[in-house]
Amino acid sequence: xxxxxxxxxxxxxxxxxxxxxxxxxxxxxxxxxxxxxxxxxxxxxxxxxxxxxxxxxxxxxxxxxxxxxxxxxxxxxxxxxxxxxxxxxxxxxxxxxxxxxxxxxxxxxxxxxxxxxxxxxxxxxxxxxxxxxxxxxxxxxxxxxxxxxxxxxxxxxxxxxxxxxxxxxxxxxxxxxxxxxxxxxxxxxxxxxxxxxxxxxxxxxxxxxxxxxxxxxxx
Numbered sequence: 001x002x003x004x005x006x007x008x009x010x011x012x013x014x015x016x017x018x019x020x021x022x023x024x025x026x027x028x029x030x031x032x033x034x035x036x037x038x039x040x041x042x043x044x045x046x047x048x049x050x051x052x053x054x055x056x057x058x059x060x061x062x063x064x065x066x067x068x069x070x071x072x073x074x075x076x077x078x079x080x081x082x083x084x085x086x087x088x089x090x091x092x093x094x095x096x097x098x099x100x101x102x103x104x105x106x107x108x109x110x111x112x113x114x115x116x117x118x119x120x121x122x123x124x125x126x127x128x129x130x131x132x133x134x135x136x137x138x139x140x141x142x143x144x145x146x147x148x149x150x151x152x153x154x155x156x157x158x159x160x161x162x163x164x165x166x167x168x169x170x171x172x173x174x175x176x177x178x179x180x181x182x183x184x185x186x187x188x189x190x191x192x193x194x195x196x197x198x199x200x201x202x203x204x205x206x207x208x209x210x211x212x213x214x215x216x217x218x219x
Contacts, residue, residue, distance in 0.1 A: 002026040002083075005054065006063030007033075008214035011076040014176040015064050016213070018080045018169065020206035022087045030217075031063050077106050077173045084169035091169045101163045102170040109174040112148045116141040117180035124183060142184050149191050156193035160200065167201065175201035 002019065006012025007030045019026045034040040034050040047054055049061045058065040058074050065074040068086075073079050081103065084092040093099030119141040128134030152174075155162070162170045175198050181187060188195040201207065 003029060003067045005029045005031045005057060005065040005067075007031065007217055008210065009217050009219070010063050011176075012064035013210055013214055014076045014173065015066060015079050015083070017176065017206050017210040018083050018091075018172055020209050021091055021172065021204070022083060022089055024083075024087060031065075033063065034061070077110055077177075080169045080173055081106060090166055091172070093168070094164065098163050098168075102168055105162045105170040106173045108148070109177040113145065113174070114177045114180075116144040117177055120184060121180035129183075138184065141181070142187060145181060145187060149187060149194055152197075153191040153193050156197050160197065167204070171197075171201050175207075 002024060004012060004015050004019065004026055006015070008016055010033060016026075016028070029047070031051070031054050032046055032048045034048045037045050037048050039045055040048045040050040045051070049063060054065075055061055057067065057072060060074060062074060064076050064079065065072065066079050073082060084102075085099070093102050120138055123129050123134045123137050126134075129138065159165045161167050162174065178198060179202075182198075188198065
């Protein structure tokens, strides 16, 4: 059985959403970020990214991580591409060309979007969004996101999803990367196709189920 290591309030949310979309059973091991624990190496500390038992699974000390049979993987976006290919269904590529496009959009999400969306969410996580440095940081990140979002807006002009005009692992991956920037609503209001696309993605039952569990976790 698939095991997912990581709390829902982390990039593991992507893998929990994917598992629900493809309808497979999974075990959840709620490994928490060490930075959220007062003394991560204390005997009574919850299992975290510095815990020896987790480092034995992922020496990088990062979540998420999965174990699927004998296979151990980290890197959340790659995990989702693997799960889609292994379990098939509409979220997987139907052809080699579709698989290539799904990989392209996923790498694009990681390199052209996530650095800036993560910069935004970290400012909010540190309650700095109303400070002058925080406002400046958000402004820089938003400016950096305009070009990639314009590219995405153009791509979605005549289709509802990224690849094959159906919801795939590529949409899930990019939607989760962009979720970090949704506090900046003007970015989406200015691009109606992108806004409608992410709303379609987030209206899915798998996303709602993931978010319901995420909402029960401590902030």
